[in-house]
Every structure is written in C-alpha cells, then in structure tokens.
Amino acid sequence: MAMTSGMSDAFGRGILSIPSRGAARGDSDGVDLGDLGRGVWRGRFVILAVALACGLIAALAVNQVTPRYSSVSQVLLESRERRYMTDEQVVSDLKLNDQVVASEISIMRSNVLLETVIQSLDESHPGLIDAIDPAKQEPGAIDRAKSVIKSVLSLGGSDGETVDEVSRRARLERLTWAIRNNVEIWRDGDAYIISISAKTVKPELSAALAGTIAEQYIALQLQGRQQTAAQATEWIEKRVNELRAQVEIAEDKVEDYRARMLVSHGTSLDIISQRMVTLNDELVKARIARVTAEARHQEITRLMETGGYEALGSMLGSDTITELLQRRVDILANDAQWAESFGEDHPERQKLARQLAEVDRALSVEFQRAADAQRNEVEIARVSEQTLGKDLDDIEEKYLSISRGSIGLRELEREAEAARNMYKDLLNRYAETRTQEQFQAADARIVERATVPGSPSSPRPKLMIFLGLMVGGTLGLGYVLYQVLARPTYRNLADLEAETGMPVLSVVPARDWGCTADALAEVEAKPLGPVAEAVRKLRNELSLGSEDTEPLSVALMSALPGEGKTTTTLLLARLAEMADKLVIVVDCDMRQNSIQKEYRWTMEHDFGDLIRGECDLLDAVYTETGRGFDVLAARERLPDAADLLSSDWLRGVLDELKDYYDVILVNCPAMLPAADALAVARAVDQRVMLVRHDDTPRPAVKRALSMLENNGLDTHGNVLTQVDPDTVPQAYLYEYGYDLRDA
Numbered sequence: 001m002a003m004t005s006g007m008s009d010a011f012g013r014g015i016l017s018i019p020s021r022g023a024a025r026g027d028s029d030g031v032d033l034g035d036l037g038r039g040v041w042r043g044r045f046v047i048l049a050v051a052l053a054c055g056l057i058a059a060l061a062v063n064q065v066t067p068r069y070s071s072v073s074q075v076l077l078e079s080r081e082r083r084y085m086t087d088e089q090v091v092s093d094l095k096l097n098d099q100v101v102a103s104e105i106s107i108m109r110s111n112v113l114l115e116t117v118i119q120s121l122d123e124s125h126p127g128l129i130d131a132i133d134p135a136k137q138e139p140g141a142i143d144r145a146k147s148v149i150k151s152v153l154s155l156g157g158s159d160g161e162t163v164d165e166v167s168r169r170a171r172l173e174r175l176t177w178a179i180r181n182n183v184e185i186w187r188d189g190d191a192y193i194i195s196i197s198a199k200t201v202k203p204e205l206s207a208a209l210a211g212t213i214a215e216q217y218i219a220l221q222l223q224g225r226q227q228t229a230a231q232a233t234e235w236i237e238k239r240v241n242e243l244r245a246q247v248e249i250a251e252d253k254v255e256d257y258r259a260r261m262l263v264s265h266g267t268s269l270d271i272i273s274q275r276m277v278t279l280n281d282e283l284v285k286a287r288i289a290r291v292t293a294e295a296r297h298q299e300i301t302r303l304m305e306t307g308g309y310e311a312l313g314s315m316l317g318s319d320t321i322t323e324l325l326q327r328r329v330d331i332l333a334n335d336a337q338w339a340e341s342f343g344e345d346h347p348e349r350q351k352l353a354r355q356l357a358e359v360d361r362a363l364s365v366e367f368q369r370a371a372d373a374q375r376n377e378v379e380i381a382r383v384s385e386q387t388l389g390k391d392l393d394d395i396e397e398k399y400l401s402i403s404r405g406s407i408g409l410r411e412l413e414r415e416a417e418a419a420r421n422m423y424k425d426l427l428n429r430y431a432e433t434r435t436q437e438q439f440q441a442a443d444a445r446i447v448e449r450a451t452v453p454g455s456p457s458s459p460r461p462k463l464m465i466f467l468g469l470m471v472g473g474t475l476g477l478g479y480v481l482y483q484v485l486a487r488p489t490y491r492n493l494a495d496l497e498a499e500t501g502m503p504v505l506s507v508v509p510a511r512d513w514g515c516t517a518d519a520l521a522e523v524e525a526k527p528l529g530p531v532a533e534a535v536r537k538l539r540n541e542l543s544l545g546s547e548d549t550e551p552l553s554v555a556l557m558s559a560l561p562g563e564g565k566t567t568t569t570l571l572l573a574r575l576a577e578m579a580d581k582l583v584i585v586v587d588c589d590m591r592q593n594s595i596q597k598e599y600r601w602t603m604e605h606d607f608g609d610l611i612r613g614e615c616d617l618l619d620a621v622y623t624e625t626g627r628g629f630d631v632l633a634a635r636e637r638l639p640d641a642a643d644l645l646s647s648d649w650l651r652g653v654l655d656e657l658k659d660y661y662d663v664i665l666v667n668c669p670a671m672l673p674a675a676d677a678l679a680v681a682r683a684v685d686q687r688v689m690l691v692r693h694d695d696t697p698r699p700a701v702k703r704a705l706s707m708l709e710n711n712g713l714d715t716h717g718n719v720l721t722q723v724d725p726d727t728v729p730q731a732y733l734y735e736y737g738y739d740l741r742d743a
Contacts, residue, residue, distance in 0.1 A: 036481075039491070043480030047473055054472025058464045067456035069203035073210040074448040075217065077104060077192040096192050104444070105194060108185050108217050114176045116216045121208055129209075131202050132178040133171070183209060193447065203453045210450035221442035233433040240430050243423040250416035257412055276395045283388040290381035297374040300367070321366050328359045489694045490701070496691060496718055499698065500705060505688065505717040506538035508568060510724055515598055516567050520574055520627060527578070535571045538719060542686060544576045544663050551658035555666040555684040556719070557677065559704035560697075563690045564721035566594050569667045570627070577628035581662040584621065586654070587633035588645065588680045589669040596633045601625065607634040610653070611644045617656055630661070645676050650683035671704040678711060686716045693723040 040047075077096055107113060121129045130136045184197045198209035335352045342349060490496045493504045509530055513519045523532045543549050556565045556572070566589070573583045587595045590607065603622050610620040610632075623630045638644065657664050666684050671677040681687055687708065691701055708715060 040477070040480055046480055047476035050476030050479070051469045051472035054475065055465050055469040058468025059461065062459045062461045062464045065459045066201055068199045068201055068458050069206045069453045070197055070199040070457035071203070071206035071210045071450040071453055072195055072197045072448065073214040073446060073450035074188065075194045075196065075214050075444045076447045077101065077194065077444050101187055101192060101194070105185050105187065108194070108196070108213060109180060111176045113213070113216055113220060114179050115172050116220065117179065117212045118172060118175050120212050120216060125208055128202070128205050129175060131205050132175070132182055132200055134174055134178060135171070179209065183213065198450070199457060207450045207452040214446050218442045218444055218446065221444060225442070229433055233430070236426055236430045236433055240423065240426050243419060243426060247416065247419040247423050250412065250419050254412045254416050257408055272395065272399045276392065276399055279388060279392040279395055283385065283392055286381065286385040286388050290378065290385050293374065293378040293381045297371065297378050300371050300374055321363065324359055324363050324366065328356065328363070331356045331359065488697055490691055490696065490698065490720070491694050493720060496720060500701065500718060502715055503717045504720055505541040506534050506719050507723050508534045508564065508719060508721045510722045513567065516570050517598065519567050519571055523571055523574055531571070532575065535568070535575045539572060539575050539579065542688070542716065544581065551662050551664065552686060553654040553658070553664040553666060553684040554686045554688065555668050555680055556688050556690055557668045557681060558670055558690040559672050559700040561670045561673065563692045563696060565690055566667055568690060568719065568721060569665050573629040573665050574627060576663045582660065583629040583663045583665065584657060584661045585629055585631050585665050585667060587631065587667045589667050590634050590638040591669060591674065593634055593637045595631065595667065596635060599625070601631070603635050607632050608638055617653060645679055647679045647682035650680060654683055671707060672700060678707060681708060681713050682711065687713060688717060688719055689715050690719045690721055692721050695722065
C-alpha cells in the first residue's frame with residue numbers, strides 16, 4: 001500500500017503532513033477539543049429543542065399539581081437540669097440521648113397527642129382542619145360504592161348518642177391519619193431540636209398544625225409533671241402526719257428507759273465508753289513503745305556480735321563512741337599507708353595494730369554499756385503495757401455490765417432515730433414538692449414558631465421549569481456529546497488517517513450541485529476555485545498530470561452509495577483533460593448507470609454490447625460528450641452486470657484502452673452492496689477510497705478496506721468528500737490561498 005510522509009503541490013510547496021500508519025493509530029483514542037466544540041455548536045439546536053421540551057413538560061406537570069403550603073415549628077428538648085431547692089426532684093428531668101429524642105418524636109406522632117391537637121384546632125379554628133379530612137373531599141367511585149354497601153348493611157336502628165360517638169371517633173381517626181400523612185417530624189441533625197413541618201393545601205392550616213402540635217406537646221408534658229408533683233405532695237403530707245406521732249412516742253420511751261439506767265448503775269454508758277477509748281489508745285502506744293525498744297535492743301545485740309562498729313555508732317549516738325570510731329578510722333588509714341611499703345612485721349605496723357586492739361576493747365565496753373541501758377528500757381515498756389492492759393480489762397468488764405442492761409435503751413434509741421430521720425426527710429421533701437408543684441416546667445420549649453407561608457412550598461413553578469430546562473439541556477448535551485465522542489462517522493482528516501492508516505489525498509468541499517453537470521460547470525467557470533484546486537490536488541497525488549507517466553487505470557471506490565464517486569470521477573476526468581491528457585471514463589456501475597441517466601447520450605453501441613461481444617471496443621466508446629473526455633457506458637441499466645463482468649476480461653479491456661488514452665477513470669459501484677465492485681478493483685492499476693464527511697459509517701469503511709486487503713489489493717489513499725467547511729480545522733480549509741468556504 002502506497003504511503004507518503006508528506007505531499008507537495010504543483011509548485012513544490014508542502015501542503016499536508018501525512019502521519020505513518022503507526023503514528024496515526026497512536027492518537028486514535030485522543031479527543032480533539034476543537035472538533036468537540038464544533039460538534040456541540042452544530043448540535044446547539046438539538047440541545048435547545050430538548051431543553052425547551054423538558055421545560056414545557058415541567059410547566060405542564062406543575063400546572064396539574066395542587067399547590068401545598070409548608071410551615072415549620074421547632075421544639076428544643078432542654079438538656080440543662082433545673083433545680084429549685086435540692087438536687088432531687090419529684091419529677092426528674094430528661095436524660096437526653098438518641099433513644100430519648102426518638103421516643104419524644106414518637107409521642108408527637110401518637111394518636112393521644114394528635115387527638116388533643118384536633119380538639120384544640122376545632123376550638124381555635126372551627127372548620128379549618130376539615131381541609132384534610134378525607135370524608136370532606138369529593139368521593140371517588142370506590143368510596144361511593146362503600147357508602148352504598150354500608151347503608152344497605154345498616155338495617156337496624158341505633159341510639160342517637162351512640163351514633164354521634166361513633167361518628168366522632170371515626171372523624172378523630174381520619175384526621176389523625178391525615179395529620180400523620182401531612183406532617184413530618186424529625187430531629188435536626190445532632191442537636192436536641194425537633195422540627196415539625198406541616199404541608200397542606202391551606203397556608204393557615206399548615207401554620208396552625210405545626211404550631212399546635214408543638215404547643216400541645218409542651219402542654220401535655222407540663223400537665224403530666226404537675227399531676228405527678230401534686231400526687232407526690234398529697235402522699236408525703238399524709239406520711240408526715242403519721243411519722244410525727246411515731247417520733248413523739250419513740251422519744252418518750254427512750255427518756256423513760258435512760259432515767260431507770262442512771263438510777264441503777266450510778267454512771268452512764270457514754271462516760272464508760274469515753275474512758276475505754278482513752279485507755280485503748282494509751283495501750284496501743286505502750287505496745288508500740290515496747291516493740292520499738294525490743295527491736296532496737298535486738299539490733300544492737302546483732303551488730304555487737306557481727307562487729308558492725310559504724311552502724312552501732314550511728315544508732316547509739318554517744319560522743320565517746322563517736323570519738324573512738326574516729327580514732328579507729330584514723331588508725332586504719334595510717335596502717336593502709338604503711339601497708340603500701342611494708343609488711344605486717346614492720347615495727348610501725350605492729351604499733352598501729354596494738355593501738356587498734358586497744359580502741360576495739362574500749363568500743364566493746366561502751367557498746368555493752370549501751371546494750372544494758374536498752375535492755376532496761378525494754379523492761380520498763382513491758383511493765384507499762386501490762387498495767388494498761390489490766391486497767392482496760394477492768395473497764396471493759398464494767399462496760400459489758402452496763403451495756404447488757406442498756407440493750408433495750410439502744411433499741412429504743414434506734415427506733416426513735418429512724419423515726420426522726422424519716423420524719424425530717426419527708427418534712428423537707430414536703431416543702432420541696434409544694435414548691436416544685438408551683439414551679440413545674442416542661443422538658444421542652446418552642447424555639448421557632450410556625451408562621452403562615454406566603455407562597456406554596458410545592459410545586460415551585462420557576463424551580464421546576466428551570467430544572468426541566470437544565471435536565472433537558474443536559475440530556476440534549478449528552479446526546480450531542482455522544483454523537484460527537486462516539487465517532488460513528490469521520491469528521492476530520494486525523495480520524496480517517498488514523499483508522500485507515502492511509503493518507504487523505506484531497507478534501508472536496510461540499511456544494512449544492514443538482515447534478516454532475518453543475519459540478520463540471522463550476523470547475524470550468526472557476527478553474528482556480530476551491531473545488532478545482534481540491535480535484536487538481538487529487539490528480540497530482542495520483543500522478544495523472546505528469547508528462548512522463550505511463551497510462552493508468554484508476555478506480556474511485558466507496559463503501560456505500562452516495563459518497564460522490566460519479567461526480568468526483570467526472571471532475572477528475574475534466575481536470576486531467578485540462579492537463580492535456582487523453583481521458584476516458586469507464587462507467588462500471590451498470591446497476592445505477594448514473595452518467596448515461598443524466599446526459600442521455602445517443603449511442604450506437606454501448607458497454608453492454610461490448611460485454612456481450614456484439615461490437616468492438618472502439619465502437620462502444622462514445623466520444624461526442626462535449627466535456628473533453630470520452631465515455632464507455634451502458635445505454636440502460638444492466639441488473640445482471642455482476643454475472644457478465646469478470647476481472648480478467650475487464651483488465652484486458654483497460655489494457656487495450658491504454659493504447660489510446662493516458663488516463664482511464666473507472667466509476668465503480670459501492671463495494672458493500674454490489675458484488676462486482678471487487679471484480680472492478682482487481683482490474684485497475686490504482687484504487688482510491690472515497691469517504692463522505694460526517695456521513696459514511698466507520699464500520700462500513702473498515703469493512704470495505706478489509707475486503708480489498710483480503711483480496712491482496714492495496715489502496716493509494718482516501719478522499720474526503722462533501723466536507724462542511726465549518727467542521728474542518730483551518731489547516732485543511734485553505735489550499736493554495738483559497739478558502740474552501742468560498743463559493
């Protein structure tokens with residue numbers, strides 16, 4: 001397959017750099033932002049239409065919805081505990097946590113509270129709540145059928161009062177259900193605030209519902225607390241009167257028993273108890289002194305036996321012992337100095353040894369004297385302990401004697417003390433509950449009152465229409481982006497080159513030609529115009545205008561019909577003829593026969609006669625076209641062209657035409673729908689694939705190229721036809737100084 005890294009115009013100037021197959025495919029997944037923007041701009045009317053349609057739908061939907069009004073009130077659960085007199089209350093405050101808040105919300109939705117709300121609204125706003133009563137609404141067919149059935153079944157009469165009560169209860173149940181459906185109650189984040197939102201068809205009812213639920217909830221709390229406090233006060237007052245009489249009786253019994261005990265023993269149990277406590281403290285101190293003295297004596301004896309002179313000196317603290325110990329240290333230090341130079345038999349060291357022995361004997365005498373003194377101290381402590389123990393035993397015996405006689409007194413005192421304590425506590429609680437009964441407050445308070453809404457909360461026409469426009473615009477934009485990004489067709493040269501691996505030989509701008517004659521007329525009228533330059537570029541790429549090239553047969557092919565093969569073939573023939581070449585157009589698209597169908601040339605013989613062997617080649621060629629080139633075409637369509645045409649026969653025809661013509665252009669049928677396209681492709685020297693800009697599906701082009709590749713046929717390159725100048729980058733729009741968008 002022919003590949004070029006660059007192309008030049010007739011003057012040798014660079015026109016377009018064509019990437020190699022590998023390089024082109026490397027960017028196949030990239031997104032061209034310019035192409036994306038142009039695609040969105042092209043689809044602006046689609047986006048606008050979808051947005052307006054969705055906005056209109058939203059407006060119609062909003063118009064069908066009954067407006068509803070919302071009003072919100074908020075209740076704060078008090079987390080601070082209130083105290084009036086003591087740390088205890090008859091009715092305790094709430095210990096707030098998530099479970100308690102959830103319980104309070106359930107209370108607000110309970111039928112007990114909602115029934116009080118209904119009664120309050122009936123009193124303050126008569127008839128207002130009937131706006132949400134299902135029984136007051138226009139009944140449907142099912143409701144009317146139910147009413148008929150109930151009236152038929154209600155054959156017997158009933159008491160008027162019973163009927164009224166049943167009707168009242170039924171109304172309360174209906175309204176309770178309706179309030180639950182029209183009221184939302186939730187916790188406001190992590191705060192101890194409960195929000196109450198009512199949404200109804202009447203703004204006054206919404207505000208009344210939200211406000212009344214909050215007020216009745218607080219009133220119900222306060223009523224319950226006051227009732228509890230009143231019941232507690234009544235019970236405590238009764239108990240206080242009973243305990244007062246019990247205290248008086250118990251105290252009289254204690255005084256009588258105490259008088260009898262004092263006459264019998266001559267002293268009281270309290271005095272004996274105080275004396276016993278004092279002796280017990282002194283005995284403990286004596287025992288501690290005795291144990292301390294014994295421990296000290298034992299330590300002195302142990303140190304004397306082990307020779308612990310320094311420890312004994314610090315323990316005893318005698319001046320004599322301290323002086324002797326210092327002398328002993330000095331002697332040992334002096335002996336250590338002599339020992340560095342002399343042995344034990346040295347006279348001076350023997351002298352020091354005698355002095356050390358003399359000091360040790362003096363220390364032993366002093367230690368023995370201190371040990372004897374410590375032994376005497378131990379004996380004194382032991383005697384003191386024994387004396388105090390004997391006195392304590394005597395006191396205890398007397399205490400037990402008096403105590404046995406005062407068991408009854410203590411029992412009476414305990415009873416009297418218990419009665420006094422209970423009487424005192426209840427007396428204090430009585431004063432507190434009387435105060436708390438007057439100062440009871442609810443555990444919640446209103447922090448935001450419900451107000452009458454000035455506008456409906458739903459639906460919101462402007463917002464809904466705006467959202468409809470936004471959703472529609474988003475859907476339209478998504479559709480357009482999908483069309484652009486999905487790349488079902490080829491919108492630029494880079495995509496075509498990247499996916500086919502072949503260069504784009506030329507870009508033919510779009511024109512509103514009614515027929516090929518109009519295209520030829522434009523080229524003849526504007527030989528240097530953009531269309532002529534685009535076709536001339538294709539001619540140069542195919543080397544159809546060179547003087548030293550051999551005659552060539554070129555087939556302009558396409559995957560599908562309508563790619564511009566016939567028009568491009570005739571334009572190329574005209575431009576080749578302008579280069580002083582002998583050109584013939586062989587129309588092998590005999591199913592369509594579009595060239596003959598348009599020009600209606602009068603032919604004595606045609607391509608069909610040649611295929612059937614009814615004439616010679618030159619007899620079948622029509623030369624009086626008036627366009628500067630000859631034509632080999634059929635007078636009428638040949639439906640059996642695929643069966644009549646073969647590659648070998650056509651190749652022979654084309655080779656024979658090379659003897660008479662410099663350029664042979666073959667107009668092929670579309671490859672995918674026509675089977676004979678491959679037969680034509682095998683017979684020609686060069687093949688060019690035409691792709692219609694933003695129209696030919698990518699899979700179709702790939703399939704056509706795959707068919708050629710599977711048959712061992714290469715392709716010289718691609719031609720992008722019918723290109724919209726507004727959708728192609730500027731680098732491809734200007735050729736030789738001409739703007740392709742120019743007429």
